[in-house]
Amino acid sequence: xxxxxxxxxxxxxxxxxxxxxxDVERGYVFTSCAAVENGNPLFWDEETARQVTGGWIAPPxxxxxxxxxxxxxxxxxxxxxxxxVHFDLxxxxxxPEAVMTDNTIVFGEPVRPGDRLETWQVLRSVxxxxxxxxxxxxxxxxxxxxxxxxxxxxxxxxxxxxxxxxGA
Amino acid sequence: MAxxxxxxxxxxxxxxxxxxxxxxxxxxxxxxxxxxxxxxxPMHHDRDFAQxxxxxxxxxxxxxxxxxxxxRYLNDWTGPYGRLGRLRFRMRDSVFPGDxxxxxxxxxxxxxxxxxxxxxxxxxxxAVGERTCxxxxxxxALPAAAGDNPWRRRGDDWRP
Numbered sequence: 001x002x003x004x005x006x007x008x009x010x011x012x013x014x015x016x017x018x019x020x021x022x023d024v025e026r027g028y029v030f031t032s033c034a035a036v037e038n039g040n041p042l043f044w045d046e047e048t049a050r051q052v053t054g055g056w057i058a059p060p061x062x063x064x065x066x067x068x069x070x071x072x073x074x075x076x077x078x079x080x081x082x083x084x085v086h087f088d089l090x091x092x093x094x095x096p097e098a099v100m101t102d103n104t105i106v107f108g109e110p111v112r113p114g115d116r117l118e119t120w121q122v123l124r125s126v127x128x129x130x131x132x133x134x135x136x137x138x139x140x141x142x143x144x145x146x147x148x149x150x151x152x153x154x155x156x157x158x159x160x161x162x163x164x165x166x167g168a
Numbered sequence: 169m170a171x172x173x174x175x176x177x178x179x180x181x182x183x184x185x186x187x188x189x190x191x192x193x194x195x196x197x198x199x200x201x202x203x204x205x206x207x208x209x210p211m212h213h214d215r216d217f218a219q220x221x222x223x224x225x226x227x228x229x230x231x232x233x234x235x236x237x238x239x240r241y242l243n244d245w246t247g248p249y250g251r252l253g254r255l256r257f258r259m260r261d262s263v264f265p266g267d268x269x270x271x272x273x274x275x276x277x278x279x280x281x282x283x284x285x286x287x288x289x290x291x292x293x294x295a296v297g298e299r300t301c302x303x304x305x306x307x308x309a310l311p312a313a314a315g316d317n318p319w320r321r322r323g324d325d326w327r328p
Contacts, residue, residue, distance in 0.1 A: 028204070035197075035204035035233065038240035041172050042248040048172050052248045053319045060252045061239040064232050068206035082207075097221070100231050104256040106328050110319070134223075166223065 001129050007092050010123040016084050017120040020066050024115040028065065029058050057110040063146055063155045066111070067119050085121045085142050086161050093126075095137045095163035102160035108146075108153040116149045124158075137164030173247040177278055177286035177310040186245045186273035186290065191237075193229070195265040201233030228262035238292055238304045241271045249311050251318040253287065253328030257304035267296040273306075283325045286312035 033043050041048040042057065049056045058066075068082045090098050111117065127139040144157040191197070202212035207230045210217035218227045229237075235255060242250065263269060270293075277289040292304040307328060309318035 028206075032204040032236060033240075035200045036236045036240040037191075038236070038243055040240075040243040040248055048248055052172065052317065059236065059239055061232070061235040061255065062205070065204070065206045068208075071208040100259065102256075102258045103231055103235070104254065105235060106254045107252050108326065108328070109322065 014120050020117045024058055024111055024113050026113050032062050056113050060107040066117050085123050089140055090163050098161050098163040100159055100161050104158040106156045108155050111154050118147050120145050135164040135166040174249050175246050177312050180278050180288055182275050184275040189271040191269045193267045198227050202230050205232035226264040228264050251309040254307040257302050259302050261299055261301045263301050270295045281327050285309050
């Protein structure tokens with residue numbers, strides 16, 4: 001089954017470039033470390049952070065958190081979606097459900113409190129229709145690129161999603 | 169604070185096993201992890217939604233939070249000088265409240281890149297009982313020897 005022209009045009013194209021809505025901050029670093037009981041002194045002890053990383057950094061795996069929109073914001077009428085390309089695909093392909101099956105994150109320059117990051121998304125591929133135990137749908141791969149305010153690359157996330165319609 | 173522990177690449181061999189970690193998952197674990205990663209989607213905090221829309225038995229751990237768990241597991245092993253270069257993971261099954269997560273890992277490769285950075289490839293697994301929920305391949309830089317620090321690498325000297 002061929003892809004809609006709209007979806008074909010997205011492949012390889014940079015979309016949704018945006019600057020983070022807030023600075024990287026330590027409060028969220030603590031919340032994130034506490035959620036997984038990460039006691040790495042880099043995130044808790046200033047002297048260790050200074051000695052090892054030249055100052056405080058955020059856990060690298062927090063990368064995507066800095067861009068997830070607030071659940072609500074004044075004046076906004078629709079729920080903002082992170083990874084908008086993923087939701088665009090669900091809509092354009094008429095696939096109401098979706099899961100992420102595979103995720104690769106590559107880390108560059110450390111992210112530090114006070115940084116204001118920039119991101120953009122690129123759809124890399126969309127598969128032919130497939131049937132899995134969840135239902136019938138398509139797999140897709142989306143890259144999310146991240147840079148800091150100095151233009152330095154801080155990371156790339158690559159997501160494989162499966163959009164599907166549940167079996168009858 | 170005492171001098172932080174340093175795991176050197178020269179002391180690591182392919183086949184080395186990481187100490188296992190077991191964690192009992194509660195609804196709080198799932199919700200706290202979702203909120204910490206700013207993931208407000210209802211299948212990570214609303215059991216009715218997870219059951220009716222996702223067709224699963226309960227709310228379940230979200231993807232970014234699983235990345236944070238794997239990062240924590242590696243941090244426990246490497247100490248603060250370990251610098252994560254790459255994480256690749258594949259979700260095979262979900263993790264629900266009431267599950268006991270078991271993390272395990274094995275070193276697959278130890279190598280030095282052209283820039284002199286020492287890399288360790290580790291195969292990690294998150295399992296609940298016999299059920300493998302997530303497989304993860306990690307590439308982490310360790311100090312090659314005393315005095316080395318992967319966090320000082322920038323630009324072309326950092327090739328994750």
